[in-house]
Amino acid sequence: MLALQILIDGFAISSLYALGATGFTLIFGVSGVLNLSHGAIMVVAAVIAWWVAEAFNTGPYLGAMAGVLASLACAFVTYRVIVRPIQDSRAIPREEKEIFVLTSTLLWGIMLQEAIAYLFTSNPKTVRPLIEGVVPILGVRTPLNEVLTAALSWAAIGLLYLLVNRTRTGKSLLAASMNPRGLTLLGFELSRIYVLVWAIYGVLAGIAGVLLGAFLGVSSDNAGLLTASAFSIVVLGGLGSVSGSLIAAYVVGYLETMTAYLVSPSIRTVPVLLLLVAVVYVRPQGLLGRR
Amino acid sequence: MMQRYRTALIVLPVLVILALLPLGVGGYILGLLTLGYYYAVFSMSWDLLFGFAGEVNFGPSFLIGVGAYAAALLNHYWEWPIPLCLAVGAVAAVLAGVALAVPALRLTGPYFGLVTLVAVLLLQNVLVLFAGVTGGEIGLDLPDVLSIDANTNYYYALVFMVISGGILFGLSRSPVGLILQASGQDAIEASALGFNVAKHKLTAFCISAFFSGLSGAMLVFYLGTASVGTVVDIAVGVNVIIAAVLGGRRTIIGAAVGAVFLIGAGEILRPLGQLSTFVVAAVALVVILFFPGGFMGRLLHAEGRE
């Protein structure tokens, strides 16, 4: 019974982690950017979804769409106003672009987080779930919303897979992550691909944020922790490797759930941190990373 | 030589003004600057590691926290005298720094960054798990403080900042600093020239740890309390990094200016209440995007590297 419970509970939270980390790793893979405003963008999506649904009585679906749109807008601003100018800047030496992107996205994340705290307070918000009620799965009473969270996460990841592997634009994305220079030689405009990948990122982060808000609830104070968790999962899986991130998300999700069940909920995150340090020392490229 | 002269020409008059400030300024502004000076040392230490060794340390508050808590625990439980606590705090930070750096320096870029970030999270977890000893998130109160007099505290912090800054700046302009800079930009070439890059980077890490830890310890004896929120939290480290980049990396002095600016701006914007953090972040972002050299970049890099 306990094993079953761990299996089912771990699955939902891991799927959500996977979805959250996918966009993050995609951006890194294609454009080499670690976006430290990631957590804040997820929070924006969740809080806007909550606010639209509550204040305008639109029901959960319109609210969720508003949340995803907000996230898309934030992602676009992140790229257009912050990341792109730094990449194009001549004043910043090439080897320092990384730290500039990190610092600026961090600052941008703080701005988003503070704006949310100012407009909506830092109290946690919960998005009204799309469906209510519980269903027994193999004897474990599981909220329908938890099932839906896992299903939607996988649907989004599946669509991304189809997009990348089955469409021309998607394939150019994949190519960009492997050899950007080769792609420009073939006549592709890199900046177009970057806009596309940021748009995909915005949608993914938005869905992840809204689902998180409905499943667990979100406060502006969570922004930093969400970024750190996506960062850890992505490094664990291998920077830039989407499949690695998916596996890592499950490792992290189940390790946390097992710790909470079997050891103590007060040290839930500690084993993950130790594992992360161990992996980075032994195999810095991560589980499935390329060097 | 020219550059050094130029730097002195800028820095010395400022220092004289700072030293005379207590004659004309209220206790509160002195208190603010006192805090700013301790943060200045955090940022300068970070700049030595990043600007000159090319390593992005996401966890300055790991070193700060270890130094601060080592000193605080000794004072809280055994009432050791302050100077001894400070010394032990600095040494503890160096030891913790070595333990972190020896394996971590094999890593580069984001991996090094992540390990240093995880170090902070682990330290935070340990402090909360052993709340019985460390006071958990509530923290430890200290029986002793440096002084309750604003002027005295101000001079302690100012002298400490000037000495630390002097040493760090001197180091960065010494042959060791140049080797560090070379290895930060191109480690392979530097080692091909016969320099032991790893050894130099480790040295830089130790020095950075020493001043971070010492300043962390000084800070808790100024505040009279050590808690996760004041010396360990990731937000503390974030401020340190922002200050250094804002002031102009690779300048050491710029880091100090950035730190004092951040603390001061937060206070000047106090009437905005909650929005103040938003505005500070926005200002810092604008500076970074439009003046990537930071406040001091242009001023100190006469040869026009930017």
Add this chain to the structure above:
Amino acid sequence: MLGVFGLALAVPAAQAADPIKIGVIAETAAISGVGIPNAAKMAAEEINAKGGINGRMIEIVDYDDHNSAVDAVRAFQRAAQQDKVVAVIASYISEVVLALEPWAGRLKMPMITPGAASNDITKRVHDDYARMKYVFHGYLASTQIADIVCKSAKELLAHDLHMKTSVVMSEDAAWTIPLDEEYLKCLPAAGLKVLDHVRLSPDTTDFTPIFNKIEGEKPDVMITGISHVGVQPTVQWQQEQVPIPMFGVSSQATNSTFWKDTNGATEGVIFNMVSAPDVAVTPKTIPFATKYHQKYGNLPGYAAYTSYDDVYMWADAIRRAGSTDPDKIVAAMEKTDYVGTIGRITFLPKEDTFAHGMRIGPGYITGLMVQWQNGQPVTVWPEKVATGKMKFPSFIKLPQ
């Protein structure tokens, strides 16, 4: 530039008609936090409308500490050294209050906290009275809160609902250490055997494992000690339809926005409070809650009631002391016997373990147990002032 500015601020000389300044330090981004300055300003306006303190107006100077001890210490120093306040009302977070406490001693600045619960606040006053006497505890200490919860649990749960077993669920924080210690002692005495004692990390977001584990142990009730977390466990409790009621301390549940923040998931949650908007704990309670609601659009959180009372008590102490000298204010404050919004407030003497803490018990502060029902907080205990009976959502299974 800054220097000149500071100098200019410090110059004006004191005059008899100068306002008496009271500093308020709190986090304004949180609903519980912003209630502290809001309620304090309300109290000050009322006192001023009636002529102030011997003709001198009260001015509230408020500082946002962003929930950080460093910011709070800076604000405290500014309040004392530059803004020259005569007393401070500070924070509902134990970490912040404990960081400020030594400074109250060092700068001889009378201070009261409207919401922090750590036992150490009063313990320090008891252990080092000469230095720490400037600090008053305007809220209940953890141990006192646990006693109130146990007392109500004995009547409501053990007697009325025939419950026999419980699991204690608290967040891993310093304020819950004495709370849990007392829970483990007083719950069995109240007739509720403690089957397990679960402590969870305050940054937990997924509570599923915790609820499942507790459910597996089949207790009749969960006794809570949560403050940093609140919305999330409540929502997940309802979504997963955990059949065990939650009863105890849940600080976030005291906010009037809690119903909205949880989308109504809080239906049936029973929590401890010192005052509720619908209960005439004293004749002052309901008028205060109504006026606060009119003015700020929300019902007051727990620290707003106490903060409102604190301003009146400082004003009263300053009036009786006839001076703004800190030692005289403290001496007058110690003799406080004031009926506020939360009950009759008197402070325990320096010999007591809870020195400068509030006296609890019948005729003083009794505390309330309040339950969320259909979007409204309904007081269910003590019987004398109760405005309704306990009701639980349909997924809760009560013992037969």
